[in-house]
Amino acid sequence: MLSVSDTIIATQGIGKTYGAVPVLREIDLRLRPGAILGLIGENGAGKSTLIKCLNGMTAPTTGTVYFDGKPCRSLTVAGAIACGIVTVPQEFNLVNDLTVAENIFLGQELTSGFGLLRRQEMAAQTQAILNRLNVALEPTQRVGALSVAEKQFVEIAKALTTPCRVLIMDEPTTVLNQREVKALFELLHQLSQQGTAIIFVSHKLHEVRAISSEVAILRDGELVAQALTSELTEADMARRMVGRELNQLFPELPAVPAAEAAPVLEVENMSVPGLLHDISFTLRQGELLGLAGLVGAGRTELAETLYGLRRPSSGTLRLFGRSVRLHSPADAVQAGIAYLSEDRQGAGILTDFALTANITLTSLARYCHPFISRREEQHRAEHFIRRLAIKTASTQTPLRQLSGGNQQKAAIAKGLDHTPKIFLFDEPTRGIDIKAKTDVYRIIHDLLDQGLSGIFISSDLEEVIGLCRRVAVMRSGRIAGFLEDGHITEEEIMYLATGVKA
Amino acid sequence: MTMTPSSQNQLFHRLRRLAASQGPYLALVLLLLVCAVSSPAFRRPQNLLNITRQVSYSGIIALGMTAVIIGGGIDLSVGALLAFAGTVGIMAMNACDTPAAGLAVAIAVMLLTGTAGGAVNGALVTIGRLPPFIATLGTLSIFRSLSLYLAGAGLTTARHDVFMQVGGAVIGGVPLPAWILLLLTALGAVLMTCTKLGRHICAVGSNQRVARYAAINTGKVTFITYVFIGLLAGVSAFLLGGRLGSISSSTAGNAYELDAIAAVIIGGASMAGGRGSMTGTLAGILILGIIANILDMWGVSVYLQGAVKGAVIIIAVLLQRPQNQQA
Numbered sequence: 001m002l003s004v005s006d007t008i009i010a011t012q013g014i015g016k017t018y019g020a021v022p023v024l025r026e027i028d029l030r031l032r033p034g035a036i037l038g039l040i041g042e043n044g045a046g047k048s049t050l051i052k053c054l055n056g057m058t059a060p061t062t063g064t065v066y067f068d069g070k071p072c073r074s075l076t077v078a079g080a081i082a083c084g085i086v087t088v089p090q091e092f093n094l095v096n097d098l099t100v101a102e103n104i105f106l107g108q109e110l111t112s113g114f115g116l117l118r119r120q121e122m123a124a125q126t127q128a129i130l131n132r133l134n135v136a137l138e139p140t141q142r143v144g145a146l147s148v149a150e151k152q153f154v155e156i157a158k159a160l161t162t163p164c165r166v167l168i169m170d171e172p173t174t175v176l177n178q179r180e181v182k183a184l185f186e187l188l189h190q191l192s193q194q195g196t197a198i199i200f201v202s203h204k205l206h207e208v209r210a211i212s213s214e215v216a217i218l219r220d221g222e223l224v225a226q227a228l229t230s231e232l233t234e235a236d237m238a239r240r241m242v243g244r245e246l247n248q249l250f251p252e253l254p255a256v257p258a259a260e261a262a263p264v265l266e267v268e269n270m271s272v273p274g275l276l277h278d279i280s281f282t283l284r285q286g287e288l289l290g291l292a293g294l295v296g297a298g299r300t301e302l303a304e305t306l307y308g309l310r311r312p313s314s315g316t317l318r319l320f321g322r323s324v325r326l327h328s329p330a331d332a333v334q335a336g337i338a339y340l341s342e343d344r345q346g347a348g349i350l351t352d353f354a355l356t357a358n359i360t361l362t363s364l365a366r367y368c369h370p371f372i373s374r375r376e377e378q379h380r381a382e383h384f385i386r387r388l389a390i391k392t393a394s395t396q397t398p399l400r401q402l403s404g405g406n407q408q409k410a411a412i413a414k415g416l417d418h419t420p421k422i423f424l425f426d427e428p429t430r431g432i433d434i435k436a437k438t439d440v441y442r443i444i445h446d447l448l449d450q451g452l453s454g455i456f457i458s459s460d461l462e463e464v465i466g467l468c469r470r471v472a473v474m475r476s477g478r479i480a481g482f483l484e485d486g487h488i489t490e491e492e493i494m495y496l497a498t499g500v501k502a
Numbered sequence: 503m504t505m506t507p508s509s510q511n512q513l514f515h516r517l518r519r520l521a522a523s524q525g526p527y528l529a530l531v532l533l534l535l536v537c538a539v540s541s542p543a544f545r546r547p548q549n550l551l552n553i554t555r556q557v558s559y560s561g562i563i564a565l566g567m568t569a570v571i572i573g574g575g576i577d578l579s580v581g582a583l584l585a586f587a588g589t590v591g592i593m594a595m596n597a598c599d600t601p602a603a604g605l606a607v608a609i610a611v612m613l614l615t616g617t618a619g620g621a622v623n624g625a626l627v628t629i630g631r632l633p634p635f636i637a638t639l640g641t642l643s644i645f646r647s648l649s650l651y652l653a654g655a656g657l658t659t660a661r662h663d664v665f666m667q668v669g670g671a672v673i674g675g676v677p678l679p680a681w682i683l684l685l686l687t688a689l690g691a692v693l694m695t696c697t698k699l700g701r702h703i704c705a706v707g708s709n710q711r712v713a714r715y716a717a718i719n720t721g722k723v724t725f726i727t728y729v730f731i732g733l734l735a736g737v738s739a740f741l742l743g744g745r746l747g748s749i750s751s752s753t754a755g756n757a758y759e760l761d762a763i764a765a766v767i768i769g770g771a772s773m774a775g776g777r778g779s780m781t782g783t784l785a786g787i788l789i790l791g792i793i794a795n796i797l798d799m800w801g802v803s804v805y806l807q808g809a810v811k812g813a814v815i816i817i818a819v820l821l822q823r824p825q826n827q828q829a
């Protein structure tokens with residue numbers, strides 16, 4: 001193992017406990033200058049906590065962090081930044097009302113002698129950073145108007161304004177498309193050649209394999225391996241992360257819906273001004289219809305319209321053969337539709353609420369006679385904890401204390417608790433680890449077996465192909481085409497999504 | 503980074519959590535003990551009963567404010583609404599010839615006016631999509647101005663004695679307003695913790711978007727909280743008017759909204775919504791009342807009492823801050 005003196009950051013036996021729960025145990029991590037370290041592990045394995053111990057967000061309970069070979073006591077966020085440890089967070093810390101340049105210099109504005117802002121200088125420097133990142137953004141654009149991917153680049157640009165010796169990136173590629181990922185990777189290589197060490201946290205093993213020089217694998221709060229990337233295959237990484245041989249990632253495809261299976265959802269010529277144009281499709285009983293497309297193609301908007309959150313200006317919607325109008329989510333729930341939002345923390349779950357209260361949030365009326373029966377709620381929560389294998393300390397644990405995968409399961413339980421017949425899954429596996437992903441696939445599969453029908457929105461084409469027998473591909477608010485069993489490939493989907501093939 | 507032993511840390515954390523969750527009640531008990539020991543006049547039963555009466559009027563409003571703040575809103579208009587409802591109610595009563603009819607009309611008109619005022623606020627916030635601070639700042643001015651106009655900026659005095667007999671009633675040694683405050687606290691606690699509406703109010707205050715996606719009619723829930731506080735402003739108007747036999751269009755209910763907000767915050771609610779409790783608010787309003795009373799007993803200038811009250815509010819929020827940050 002590398003000696004501490006050759007490292008830019010090293011940890012010696014650091015551990016962290018929250019309450020009585022150990023989250024990290026005896027971590028000995030070594031980071032060389034210029035290394036790109038892929039940090040992988042399932043959700044709840046301790047990746048985020050380890051990062052927080054390194055960037056001063058939290059203090060480890062035991063052990064020592066070394067910076068430049070010297071023990072570093074009571075590291076603070078400001079201290080870490082002063083040392084050149086910069087973190088690009090998973091959740092954005094941007095002010096929507098400010099411009100790109102104003103955000104990038106937020107808190108470190110350049111001022112003239114009289115305390116006045118040097119706008120042109122900041123704009124010029126911003127432009128230089130953006131050029132270096134090879135991003136087509138203007139310093140004067142308002143951040144609120146940017147896409148998620150563009151915001152990500154603003155975050156990265158912000159990180160690069162300070163002299164940066166260690167760059168920590170938490171799941172940076174979740175919201176990026178392939179071209180953007182490629183641009184990001186080029187930048188990371190460039191930085192590493194200049195001696196910046198990079199910690200790259202990701203769930204996407206092929207990306208870790210592509211970008212990193214070393215891989216550190218966390219499992220249940222322990223560092224089970226730190227090795228050169230060249231010594232590991234993706235399968236090795238996956239196996240060490242879960243500590244067992246991964247069974248096949250996807251369950252077998254759902255049974256082919258019988259041709260005579262009744263249509264449960266029929267959409268005809270539905271339009272929402274500016275968002276959706278002339279959408280028509282049919283969903284059959286027991287079918288999982290994939291909905292693919294680039295970010296912004298209108299997939300979420302379609303799901304939200306079906307859930308009563310947006311009002312179509314024209315077109316018809318038939319549920320179980322009957323023409324309906326959905327004016328609110330309450331109408332949709334009443335009609336038997338559940339929606340799992342892509343924005344888990346923003347629209348899916350109440351992080352301050354207990355697991356139980358989250359699960360019964362939509363279906364609460366069922367538990368009121370007339371007062372809420374806590375016993376019934378409790379039983380129901382226990383039922384879902386077993387059925388969906390939710391890992392939680394108790395039914396009363398606030399969801400913010402659960403890992404992303406378990407939060408997602410709670411969100412699914414919330415949808416299931418009002419006994420829907422159609423479930424709209426919007427990016428159900430975003431930001432959750434492999435184990436939780438396979439759990440989610442299994443849950444969806446079981447639901448289909450039980451007669452539920454579903455729409456499956458995902459940017460991960462592999463899982464769309466692995467789960468769906470029919471895929472609708474959207475482009476600019478329209479359905480560009482359908483792909484059927486046997487003809488669903490990543491290439492075909494991308495052709496339709498990008499308009500190469502109409 | 504070398505670490506301190508964690509057991510000591512844990513004890514500290516546990517104490518801190520206890521202080522955070524039970525803080526308002528602990529503070530109330532502590533304050534009572536200090537006051538009772540330091541001042542014989544304070545611990546006389548009559549004085550204690552007086553305190554309960556004094557805090558009842560703004561206390562009842564504070565219960566409504568609890569629901570509004572947990573739901574993510576704020577209502578600055580309630581003090582003015584109290585004056586308006588009281589003025590209109592007494593005028594209506596004075597138009598009745600028999601005391602019984604007058605009393606019934608006074609109750610009905612005050613509660614209805616309060617409810618209607620609350621509905622206006624609720625509509626401005628939900629249908630009009632105004633920020634609650636702005637909407638209720640506007641209606642504060644409107645309600646106060648209307649009552650000044652109706653009463654010619656003076657007192658509206660009740661012509662039937664029965665009004666004062668009810669307002670000043672003492673049941674089992676305890677003043678009627680205190681009974682009503684207690685009863686409404688109990689009802690409010692049940693509402694917030696045991697009913698669908700209460701859970702929905704918390705959900706809307708915690709994250710309105712999540713609540714909307716969970717098929718909750720967020721507009722309706724928010725609207726109801728404003729109607730609720732309006733109704734309670736009407737109740738308070740009746741009790742205050744009954745106590746005094748009149749309502750002053752210029753001073754009745756003055757700054758009650760601030761006392762109510764202070765009580766809610768001292769009681770452990772988050773200004774950002776989603777968290778708070780009716781019993782905590784009751785503790786908060788009693789703390790404010792006791793402090794005002796003991797300062798009187800100690801002979802502290804009445805002009806300085808506001809400074810002490812302000813300091814208490816600030817200290818309460820400072821003490822709760824670690825918990826707030828965690829959330």
